[in-house]
Each structure stands twice: as C-alpha cells, then as structure tokens.
Amino acid sequence: xxxxxxxxxxxxxxxxxxxxxxxxxxxxxxxxxxxxxxxxxxxxxxxxxxxxxxxxxxxxxxxxxxxxxxxxxxxxxxxxxxxxxxxxxxxxxxxxxxxxxxxxxxxxxxxxxxxxxxxxxxxxxxxxxxxxxxxxxxxxxxxxxxxxxxxxxxxxxxxxxxxxxxxxxxxxxxxxxxxxxxxxxxxxxxxxxxxxxxxxxxxxxxxxxxxxxxxxxxxxxxxxxxxxxxxxxxxxxxxxxxxxxxxxxxxxxxxxxxxxxxxxxxxxxxxxxxxxxxxxxxxxxxxxxxxxxxxxxxxxxxxxxxxxx
Amino acid sequence: xxxxxxxxxxxxxxxxxxxxxxxxxxxxxxxxxxxxxxxxxxxxxxxxxxxxxxxxxxxxxxxxxxxxxxxxxxxxxxxxxxxxxxxxxxxxxxxxxxxxxxxxxxxxxxxxxxxxxxxxxxxxxxxxxxxxxxxxxxxxxxxxxxxxxxxxxxxxxxxxxxxxxxxxxxxxxxxxxxxxxxxxxxxxxxxxxxxxxxxxxxxxxxxxxxxxxxxxxxxxxxxxxxxxxxxxxxxxxxxxxxxxxxxxxxxxxxxxxxxxxxxxxxxxxxxxxxxxxxxxxxxxxxxxxxxxxxxxxxxxxxxxxxxxxxxxxxxxxxxxxxxxxxxxxxxxxxxxxxxxxxxxxxxxxxxxxxxxxxxxxxxxxxxxxxxxxxxxxxxxxxxxxxxxxxxxxxxxxxxxxxxxxxxxxxxxxxxxxxxxxxxxxxxxxxxxxxxxxxxxxxxxxxxxxxxxxxxxxxxxxxxxxxxxxxxxxxxxxxxxxxxxxxxxxxxxxxxxxxxxxxxxxxxxxxxxxxxxxxxxxxxxxxxxxxxxxxxxxxxxxxxxxx
Numbered sequence: 044x045x046x047x048x049x050x051x052x053x054x055x056x057x058x059x060x061x062x063x064x065x066x067x068x069x070x071x072x073x074x075x076x077x078x079x080x081x082x083x084x085x086x087x088x089x090x091x092x093x094x095x096x097x098x099x100x101x102x103x104x105x106x107x108x109x110x111x112x113x114x115x116x117x118x119x120x121x122x123x124x125x126x127x128x129x130x131x132x133x134x135x136x137x138x139x140x141x142x143x144x145x146x147x148x149x150x151x152x153x154x155x156x157x158x159x160x161x162x163x164x165x166x167x168x169x170x171x172x173x174x175x176x177x178x179x180x181x182x183x184x185x186x187x188x189x190x191x192x193x194x195x196x197x198x199x200x201x202x203x204x205x206x207x208x209x210x211x212x213x214x215x216x217x218x219x220x221x222x223x224x225x226x227x228x229x230x231x232x233x234x235x236x237x238x239x240x241x242x243x244x245x246x247x248x249x250x251x252x253x254x255x256x257x258x259x260x261x262x263x264x265x266x267x268x269x270x271x272x273x274x275x276x277x278x279x280x281x282x283x284x285x286x287x288x289x290x291x292x293x294x295x296x297x298x299x300x301x302x303x304x305x306x307x308x309x310x311x312x313x314x315x316x317x318x319x320x321x322x323x324x325x326x327x328x329x330x331x332x333x334x335x336x337x338x339x340x341x342x343x344x345x346x347x348x349x350x351x352x
Numbered sequence: 353x354x355x356x357x358x359x360x361x362x363x364x365x366x367x368x369x370x371x372x373x374x375x376x377x378x379x380x381x382x383x384x385x386x387x388x389x390x391x392x393x394x395x396x397x398x399x400x401x402x403x404x405x406x407x408x409x410x411x412x413x414x415x416x417x418x419x420x421x422x423x424x425x426x427x428x429x430x431x432x433x434x435x436x437x438x439x440x441x442x443x444x445x446x447x448x449x450x451x452x453x454x455x456x457x458x459x460x461x462x463x464x465x466x467x468x469x470x471x472x473x474x475x476x477x478x479x480x481x482x483x484x485x486x487x488x489x490x491x492x493x494x495x496x497x498x499x500x501x502x503x504x505x506x507x508x509x510x511x512x513x514x515x516x517x518x519x520x521x522x523x524x525x526x527x528x529x530x531x532x533x534x535x536x537x538x539x540x541x542x543x544x545x546x547x548x549x550x551x552x553x554x555x556x557x558x559x560x561x562x563x564x565x566x567x568x569x570x571x572x573x574x575x576x577x578x579x580x581x582x583x584x585x586x587x588x589x590x591x592x593x594x595x596x597x598x599x600x601x602x603x604x605x606x607x608x609x610x611x612x613x614x615x616x617x618x619x620x621x622x623x624x625x626x627x628x629x630x631x632x633x634x635x636x637x638x639x640x641x642x643x644x645x646x647x648x649x650x651x652x653x654x655x656x657x658x659x660x661x662x663x664x665x666x667x668x669x670x671x672x673x674x675x676x677x678x679x680x681x682x683x684x685x686x687x688x689x690x691x692x693x694x695x696x697x698x699x700x701x702x703x704x705x706x707x708x709x710x711x712x713x714x715x716x717x718x719x720x721x722x723x724x725x726x727x728x729x730x731x732x733x734x735x736x737x738x739x740x741x742x743x744x745x746x747x748x749x750x751x752x753x754x755x756x757x758x759x760x761x762x763x764x765x766x767x768x769x770x771x772x773x774x775x776x777x778x779x780x781x782x783x784x785x786x787x788x789x790x791x792x793x794x795x796x797x798x799x800x801x802x803x804x805x806x807x808x809x810x811x812x813x814x815x816x817x818x819x820x821x822x823x824x825x826x827x828x829x830x831x832x833x834x835x836x837x838x839x840x841x842x843x844x845x846x847x848x849x850x851x852x853x854x855x856x857x858x859x860x861x862x863x864x865x866x867x868x869x870x871x872x873x874x875x876x877x878x879x880x881x882x883x884x885x886x887x888x889x890x891x892x893x894x895x896x897x898x
Contacts, residue, residue, distance in 0.1 A: 077695070077697050079692070080692040080693060083688065083692035084692055084704045087704070087768075088704060091707060091709075094711070094719065094722060094726065095711070097733055098719075109725050109731050109732075113736070159448060159449050159452045159453075166445045181456065181460060181461070184460075184464055184879075184880075186463070188464075188872040188876060189463035189466070189872065190854070191470065191868055191869055191872070192467040193463045196462070202418070203414040204411065217455070217459060220455040220459065221458060221459020221460040222459070222460055223455060223456075224455070228452070252393070253444055255390075278716075284825050284828070284829065285824045289858065299718075300717040303717070303718060303721070304717070304829065307725070312725070313731065316725060322718070323714070323715065323718040326715045327713065327715055327718075330715065331710070331713045331714075334712075334713040335706070335713075
C-alpha cells in the first residue's frame with residue numbers, strides 16, 4: 044500500500060519507545076498510516092468552520108452587536124436579527140435583485156459561451172485561430188479594469204434608455220454578459236473536444252442539422268459541466284462588488300453585496316452586525332443547497348477542466 | 353445597442369451527409385446538402401428575429417430624439433447584419449459566435465479601447481469638457497455684483513412642471529414695462545402685452561410660462577442660484593428669490609492673447625494647450641480646464657513623479673507578493689489536505705470534504721466583511737479569543753498578514769477540490785511502482801505526484817494568480833488599503849493596483865480618470881505578460897493549433 048505523505052509525518056515515527064512495544068508500534072503505525080490524515084483533516088475543518096460558527100452565533104445573538112458576540116453563544120439565542128433584517132433594511136429587494144442578476148447572467152453567459160465553444164470545437168473556419176487567441180487576450184483584461192470607461196459609457200446609455208441604465212438590474216446584467224465569452228469559452232471548448240466526433244458525425248449522417256446536433260446531442264452530454272460553470276458564474280456574480288457599487292446607488296436597486304456592505308458602514312458597524320450575519324446566512328442558503336446538490340459534478344467538472352488539455 | 357439575444361438559427365446547412373464521407377470533419381464546410389427545415393426551428397427563428405426587430409425599434413426612438421445619427425446607423429447595420437446572417441444558409445460558425453461576440457464588443461472591447469484612449473488624456477475633474485466650456489465656466493463663475501450693478505425685480509418661471517422644469521428668469525427693466533426672459537443662452541425681450549406686471553415691477557403672469565410661487569421657488573433655490581444668464585455687459589444672477597442683478601464678469605477671455613484677464617487684479621492667465629488649463633506667470637492654474645491629449649505623460653508620471661513612483665513601486669511589489677502568497681498558500685494548504693484525505697484507508701472523507709468546502713459556498717463578499725470585523729481592535733473575535741489588543745489593520749505587516757490569511761481561508765477549499773480531483777486522476781500504479789523501487793513517500797511525492805499535480809493544475813494556478821492580482825474585493829472590503837502613510841492618503845500599505853486605481857477615479861478627492869486609465873493599462877500589461885509566459889508552457893497554447 045502506498046501512501047503519499049508529507050515530510051512531517053516521517054519525523055513523527057521516531058518518537059520515544061513506549062513500555063508496551065507491540066501496542067506502541069501498532070499505534071504508531073496506525074498514526075503514520077491513517078491517524079495523521081484525520082489530524083490534518085480535523086485541523087482543516089476547524090480552520091474552515093470557526094468563522095462560520097462565529098457568523099451563526101452572531102446571527103442568533105439577541106443583542107445583535109459585534110461587541111457582544113462570542114464564538115459560542117452564551118447569552119441565549121433568538122431569531123430577532125432575522126426579523127429586524129427584513130424590517131429595517133431592503134434585504135428582500137436586494138435578495139431578489141441578486142437572484143435575478145446572478146441567475147440571468149449565469150444562464151445567459153453559459154449559453155453564449157456554449158454556442159461559441161461549439162463553433163470553435165467542431166467547425167473549421169477562417170479566423171478561428173485568431174478568434175481563440177484574442178479571447179485568451181481579452182480574458183486577461185478583466186472587465187472591471189475598464190470601469191472608468193464603463194461608467195462614462197453607461198452615463199450616455201442612461202440618458203438614452205433609462206430602462207437599461209444605472210440603477211436598473213438590466214444594465215448590470217448586460218454588462219456582465221460582456222464578460223461571458225472571455226471567461227468560459229476556453230473551458231467549454233475543452234469539454235466539447237472530449238466528446239467523440241463520431242457522435243455528431245453519425246447524427247449528421249442521419250440528417251440532423253448543425254443546430255439539432257448542438258441542442259439534441261452535444262448540450263445534453265455536457266450538461267453536468269454546464270451546471271458547474273453556471274454555478275461558478277452564479278457565485279462570481281453574486282459576489283461581484285466593484286461594478287455593482289458604481290452602478291447601483293438607489294437603495295431598492297442594490298444587490299446583496301452593495302446593500303449589505305452599506306449595513307456595516309460608519310457608525311452602524313457595531314450595532315448592525317447581528318442582522319448582517321443573519322443576512323449572510325440567508326445569502327448562503329441558495330448557494331450551499333445547489334453546491335451540495337452538484338458536489339459530485341463539481342469535483343469531476345473542475346478537475347477535468349484542469350486535467351484535460 | 354441592439355440585442356444579440358438570438359440563439360442560433362435552426363437547421364441551415366447540414367454538415368456532410370453522405371455515408372461515403374468518412375474523412376476528416378474539416379470537409380463539413382464544403383458540404384452542400386441541406387437538412388430539412390423543422391417547424392420548431394422555424395418558429396424559434398421567427399420569434400427570436402422578431403424580438404431583435406422589436407428591441408431595435410424600441411432602441412431607435414431615443415436615438416432619433418437625441419439626434420445621435422452615428423448610433424442609429426450602428427443600430428440599423430447591426431440589426432440588418434443579424435437578419436442577413438440568420439436568414440441565410442451560409443456562415444454557420446458565425447451563427448454560433450455572433451451572439452456572445454456582440455456583447456463582448458459592446459461591453460468589453462469598446463470600454464477597453466475607450467480606457468486606452470483616455471489614458472493619453474488629462475480627463476478628470478477640472479478637465480472634463482472643451483476649451484469653450486471652460487471659458488464659459490470661468491467667465492460666469494466670476495460674475496460679481498459691483499457697485500452700480502443694475503437691480504431688477506425677478507420672477508422665476510418655467511414652461512414645464514414647477515418642481516422639475518427648466519427655469520427661466522422674467523425681469524422687468526426698472527422704470528419701464530419691458531419684460532425680458534432669460535435662460536442660460538441669454539436674454540430676449542417678450543412681446544409687449546404678453547406678460548402682466550404687478551406693482552413693484554414684478555411679473556405675475558406670462559403667456560406660455562408658469563410663474564413659480566414663493567414656496568415652489570424656495571424649493572428650487574439651488575437651481576435659481578446656479579442659473580447664470582449671460583448678457584452683453586456680464587451676466588444676470590439672482591440675489592435671493594425676488595431680485596436679480598446684472599453683475600460684471602470679472603474675468604474675461606481675450607482671444608487676441610488667448611488668455612483670461614482679471615479686471616480687478618489685472619492678473620492674466622495664458623492658455624496652455626499642453627496641460628489644458630489657463631496658467632498665470634507665477635504658475636497658478638485656474639480650476640476650470642479642458643480635456644487635452646497629454647501623450648505619455650500619465651505613464652511617465654508613474655515613473656518620474658517622486659510622490660507617485662515611490663509608493664507605486666511599493667504597491668507593485670506588494671501586489672505581486674499578495675498574488676503569489678494567496679495563490680501559493682491556498683495551493684499548498686489545499687494540496688496537503690487533499691493528500692491527507694486521499695487514501696483508501698480513510699473513513700469519512702465525504703464528511704470531511706463537505707465541511708471543508710463550506711467556506712467556498714459562502715458568499716465571499718459577506719465573509720470578507722465578517723473577517724474584517726473579526727480583526728476589529730476593540731471587539732473583534734481574534735483579539736477577544738486570544739486576549740490581544742492588536743490593531744491588526746493599523747500596522748503595515750499585520751494588515752498584510754491578515755489579508756493573506758483571509759484569502760487563504762476563502763481560497764483553499766477550491767484548491768482542495770481541484771487537487772482532490774487531480775489526485776484521483778493520477779494512476780495508482782505510478783506511485784505503487786515507486787514504492788516497489790524502494791522510494792520513500794517523500795521521494796515518490798516529489799518525483800511523481802507533485803509534477804503530475806502541477807501539470808494538471810498549472811492553468812488553474814495561472815488563472816488564480818491573475819484573479820488574485822486584481823482581487824479588488826479582498827482589499828476593498830477588508831482594509832480598504834489601510835494603513836495609509838501620514839503624508840500620502842491615496843496609497844496605503846495593503847493597496848493593490850486595482851484598489852489604488854479605483855481610489856484615483858472614484859475616491860473622495862478630485863477624479864483623475866486619465867491617470868487611473870493609465871494605471872489600468874499598466875495592470876493589463878503586467879497580467880498579460882505573466883499569463884502569456886506561463887501559458888506558453890501549458891498545453892492550452894497548443895490547442896489553438898489543433
């Protein structure tokens with residue numbers, strides 16, 4: 044049996060001998076083979092969990108302030124913060140805005156990049172190489188670096204079409220779609236490349252059009268990876284702060300990231316911590332649910348994206 | 353901006369159909385056999401193209417109203433091109449590429465090019481418009497009430513809604529019944545009899561105008577104060593809500609010397625086309641300048657201006673340290689835990705995995721704010737737990753260590769996930785073979801596992817580096833760049849280039865869009881070089897040629 048261990052472990056095997064040599068040796072062997080793995084795993088879990096425990100404790104803290112929050116709630120628990128969250132802030136609006144923008148952007152960007160990836164993977168045309176290389180280049184220039192220009196451009200758009208300008212979810216959604224092609228196309232092209240060409244060739248032999256090949260054959264086969272890229276796009280969009288903060292200044296137009304940061308600004312920072320923590324937990328629910336649901340795909344999806352060439 | 357939301361058209365051109373064709377798929381382009389048009393395909397096409405047409409029409413009206421003919425031409429051409437593309441049978445690849453590409457061009461390529469062009473100008477507060485705008489602003493802001501200024505009884509009126517409509521001044525020349533109406537374009541007389549003048553010379557009603565009552569006027573007192581009506585001898589401004597005076601513009605532009613003269617002090621400011629401002633002999637600049645092309649000076653400023661170059665170099669080094677530290681740290685931590693859990697004798701790996709990746713599923717913006725408050729000096733969890741009273745974000749190195757620790761927490765679950773997957777893809781025979789050959793575990797890890805992991809994960813490591821290099825949230829939501837040196841409030845110890853840029857453009861002080869754009873280009877160049885060099889070593893590059 045081969046185990047891949049770190050260097051630290053080999054040191055642990057040279058400890059002082061115990062009285063009962065046999066039992067001691069067995070214990071040591073157990074530790075060298077399995078025990079240290081649990082130790083590392085537990086340490087990792089501790090590191091992962093303690094800020095989360097703190098958030099849960101803050102959300103349940105009846106006083107609702109940062110200064111009164113302990114790692115483990117000792118002063119009783121209450122759900123008051125959740126009620127206050129909806130009563131004192133526009134949390135419900137922010138939540139819906141975020142779901143709409145992130146959901147729409149994730150869905151549309153996955154679809155747009157799947158279309159492009161299909162063309163790059165299955166068709167040969169003039170400018171294909173240039174197209175792929177320029178996507179690679181554009182991908183390196185993150186959209187938000189152009190935030191100054193975006194701000195100025197959308198100033199004009201707001202004058203012309205207020206419906207897709209500042210303080211609307213649609214403007215931000217359109218903006219996010221601008222970055223769609225650069226981020227996912229390469230990844231998805233890789234997945235399309237792994238599907239055997241014989242599949243779509245036999246379908247075309249049977250008279251299927253290129254659109255039928257794409258929608259009926261290719262898309263179902265890459266569905267898991269579409270789900271994973273969609274989920275990642277969703278998480279990234281929910282967390283996007285920079286552009287959203289420039290775009291959305293009206294209280295009821297804000298997304299969760301912009302709105303919840305506002306809760307902890309200035310003098311409110313200490314008193315609002317409880318409702319902020321409650322909001323954090325509510326924000327996490329959709330992601331955690333989808334995450335656990337897709338976990339199987341995520342591991343295989345992320346790595347096949349990485350492993351395959 | 354027309355909507356490129358249309359999906360691909362349905363069945364247009366069937367790639368090679370004959371069973372004889374077993375050759376390479378490269379031949380598909382030349383195949384001319386068409387697949388039958390299906391009803392669903394046709395319906396989808398009609399609906400989507402109808403949607404495109406509808407949105408194009410909706411978008412056209414404001415363009416016409418605003419007389420933006422270039423924009424309208426772009427809109428019409430785009431829509432026509434979309435119809436041509438999806439109604440025809442040719443250009444199949446374009447049908448799949450165009451939808452995403454339209455968004456890419458409109459919202460990424462254009463802003464990037466705009467940024468690049470802005471970087472060569474002095475665009476920013478004080479340099480927003482043209483030279484003429486600047487001259488008008490200088491002259492009208494210098495209007496002063498001088499002894500002997502004519503006073504007028506004033507009524508404020510509007511053609512629209514009293515609360516929002518554009519305002520005009522209605523004034524009566526003292527001693528006469530001549531009523532004039534004035535707005536930002538100038539003063540012109542009203543027809544005699546069109547206005548009713550009350551006692552004291554105040555206009556009480558005028559044809560076509562709504563005269564604001566006192567309450568309405570006082571609600572808009574700021575608009576009234578800001579309204580400057582240019583006249584031959586200077587400009588007309590309000591003094592209170594019911595009187596206006598004709599003041600003299602103290603500063604006037606003289607086209608002969610291309611300068612602005614102050615008639616009070618006799619000082620002159622000469623136009624300097626290089627910097628886009630009026631500059632006096634003693635170097636004093638007027639605040640209202642105009643936008644000019646400054647060539648490379650935004651770029652050279654970063655290198656030569658000592659107030660900028662010193663802190664900038666520090667920021668650059670820290671930016672690299674942050675990106676490498678975050679990427680490397682999360683990778684090592686994630687890999688160690690993945691290695692530890694990667695054993696057939698381990699029980700409960702699924703439970704471990706589920707708990708370990710929880711941070712990844714939490715909203716990172718919120719957790720960054722939570723971490724910020726855990727590092728709070730007075731009532732943060734870290735100080736409470738360990739009994740410290742450290743001002744974590746108050747000292748350079750503790751703040752830097754803190755933000756990297758936070759990144760570690762946020763990022764290692766991802767690395768753990770991908771390392772787990774990559775480990776599972778490494779054939780067990782390889783490591784078994786090394787142990788048969790008598791290699792220690794460390795040797796087998798160094799010689800087999802680690803290189804294979806790195807090959808598999810290097811594209812992810814590169815993109816993780818690029819992400820962290822510009823990780824705006826990591827800094828802006830925690831330290832906001834603090835601590836700042838006492839003499840430089842614009843560049844703090846934990847500032848990344850991107851947060852520095854953001855502060856230049858949107859921070860409290862005067863916006864410097866041109867300079868901020870130049871720094872954006874610096875960041876782009878750095879990230880592009882680093883990524884290009886690293887991508888050369890990966891197989892992604894080869895894929896382009898396949």
